[in-house]
Amino acid sequence: DIQMTQSPSSLSASVGDRVTITCRASQSISKYLTWYQHTPGKAPRLLIYTTSILRSGVPSRFSGSGSGTDFTLTISSLQPEDFATYYCQQSYSSPRTFGQGTRLEVK
Amino acid sequence: QVQLHESGPGLAKPSQTLSLTCNVSGGSISGGDYYWSWIRQTPGKGLEWIGYIYFTGTTFYNPSLKSRVSISVDTSKNQFSLKLSSVSVADTAVYFCVRDGNGHWFDPWGQGILVTVSS
Helix, strand or coil: CCCEEEECCEEEECCCCCEEEEEEECCCCCCCEEEEEECCCCCCEEEEECCCEECCCCCCCEEEEEECCEEEEEECCCCHHHCCEEEEEECCCCCCEECCCEEEEEC | CCEEEEECCCEECCCCCEEEEEEEECCCHHHCCCEEEEEEEECCCEEEEEEEECCCCCEEECCCCCCCEEEEEECCCCEEEEEECCCCHHHCEEEEEEEEECCCEEEEECCCEEEEECC
């Protein structure tokens, strides 16, 4: 199985900050990387797929980049509703696997 | 818009079979454009994809769980189900049903249901 490693595991930031989360795959996954947001008490939410394609309805402050083994999720200006846990997931090979999550907390 | 909702017992005893159902509303499972998957979240292993089913009944499972998992579909009720046999404490998790974008992304997700395995 392909291992997905996110860094950092947790991150403290303030409203208005620019935040970057990294996801590294144990082998090349080409562009097949997806990002999700999970707020406690809510269903996880698809943000970005195929590395950089924003799901319809997701604010443009979210962006994704990368290829091969290294990927990033960037939030350009944090809003209060963005404090949540973020997960990456590869779909290059089966079984699809997830990163362990990055918890974004209020500083 | 499509919505998914998990239902089933929140408690299972060790060695028994865990059974959950996912009701899909706002769209038809038989539409044929998507797979339908189960994913679980455990404290120890994080998010783990369990398997998917297509409306025809074709299934594909995670090899790590394949020997214990069965996913079925009932197109007349617009729902699909998960059975996990011989459960242990390690199977305690929040179980999510999701619409599966043909092997790439999962969207939307159900709220999730906590299943605790305990005697």
